[in-house]
Amino acid sequence: MRVTGTNPAVLRLDRLLAESTGCSRSQARSLLLRSAVSVEGRTVRDAGFLVTPHCRVALEGNAVEWPREHYLMLHKPAGYECSSKSALHPLVSSLVPAPLGSRLHCAGRLDVDTTGLVLLTTDGQFSHAVTSPRRACPKTYLVTVRHPLDPAVPQRFAGGLQLRDEPRPTLPARLELLSPLQARLWLAEGRYHQVKRMFAACGNRVEVLHREAIGAVKLDPSLAAGQWRELTADEVESLRDS
Ligand code: URA
Numbered sequence: 522m523r524v525t526g527t528n529p530a531v532l533r534l535d536r537l538l539a540e541s542t543g544c545s546r547s548q549a550r551s552l553l554l555r556s557a558v559s560v561e562g563r564t565v566r567d568a569g570f571l572v573t574p575h576c577r578v579a580l581e582g583n584a585v586e587w588p589r590e591h592y593l594m595l596h597k598p599a600g601y602e603c604s605s606k607s608a609l610h611p612l613v614s615s616l617v618p619a620p621l622g623s624r625l626h627c628a629g630r631l632d633v634d635t636t637g638l639v640l641l642t643t644d645g646q647f648s649h650a651v652t653s654p655r656r657a658c659p660k661t662y663l664v665t666v667r668h669p670l671d672p673a674v675p676q677r678f679a680g681g682l683q684l685r686d687e688p689r690p691t692l693p694a695r696l697e698l699l700s701p702l703q704a705r706l707w708l709a710e711g712r713y714h715q716v717k718r719m720f721a722a723c724g725n726r727v728e729v730l731h732r733e734a735i736g737a738v739k740l741d742p743s744l745a746a747g748q749w750r751e752l753t754a755d756e757v758e759s760l761r762d763s
Contacts, residue, residue: 532587534558535568537578540588543620557581590644591621592757594738597639598746603630613639616747628652629660629711629735637662637732638740640760641749650761651735657692657709658736658763662716665729669701674723678706684718691719705733736763 532540538549538558550568552558558565559579560572572578578585595613597603602610605626610633614625628640628648642648651658674696681690695707706716717727733740737759741750752760 531571531573533568534560534565534570534572534578537572537585537588538580540620540624541585542580543623552580558585588624588643590647591625591642592644592647592752593617593625593641593749594741594744594752594756595639595641595749596740596744596746597631597636597732599634599636602633603627603639614641617641617749631732632714632717632730635730635732636746637730638735638738639732640735640738640752647757647761651763652711654710656763658760659707659709660711660732661734662706662708663731663733664704664706664716664720664727666702666704666720667726667728668724670698670704670725671723672698674698674704674720674725677723678719682719682722684712684715684722687712691715694719702728736760 534553535546535549538544538552539546542549544552546568553566553568556564556566557580560570561577574587595616597613600610601613601616603613605612605614613627614622616622617625624643625641626643626645626648628642628651631637631639640648640651650656675698678691678694678696681693683690691712692709694709697705699705708715712718716730720727738752738756744750
């Protein structure tokens, strides 16, 4: 199956070197100035020289691969932040070694204390497909609450809840009660702290929140917290279409 992405058709030579080898753009420029880089067998020292995927680029005689798009599932541990910068917490992307880790962004965030499935990608179109409110890609959560669940809550979630400072009620959500303190929730949107706010609106409090699935893609049970793997081509396609 063909996995399409947003890889540019043309790259500056310094960016190609940085993305393929994990060095910084300034390190890439030093390599170029040291005459360590060739294109089609000829030394190129110009950082802005444009190359395409068909160009034969070499660094100290070794072929430099064109950077491809990446699509990962990560089992997010508590205490990690889904953003590109944080002074307070380590970033989820730091769980993926360089050079790949620094190229990734999250396709949909989880709170610092939430665990479970996070998608990391280099492909902006893919993350848009997963997170766009118009696509309403469903997410599944396992929720543990502080107070015994009121049997009326599933109906309230199904009817949509008006959350404070929100212009519209939430979309209908499905809640299955699993035990007095635990439930599974299917949500077709991703507003700020939405799960916690929905339970708070019903007089309860989320104690533990874990994302089990996004669309048809389930968190791989073989991944321990902090581990990741590449998505299969079928998983990528199913998320693009969901
Ligand atoms: N809703 C929340 O409240 N927190 C999350 O991390 C995800 C959904």
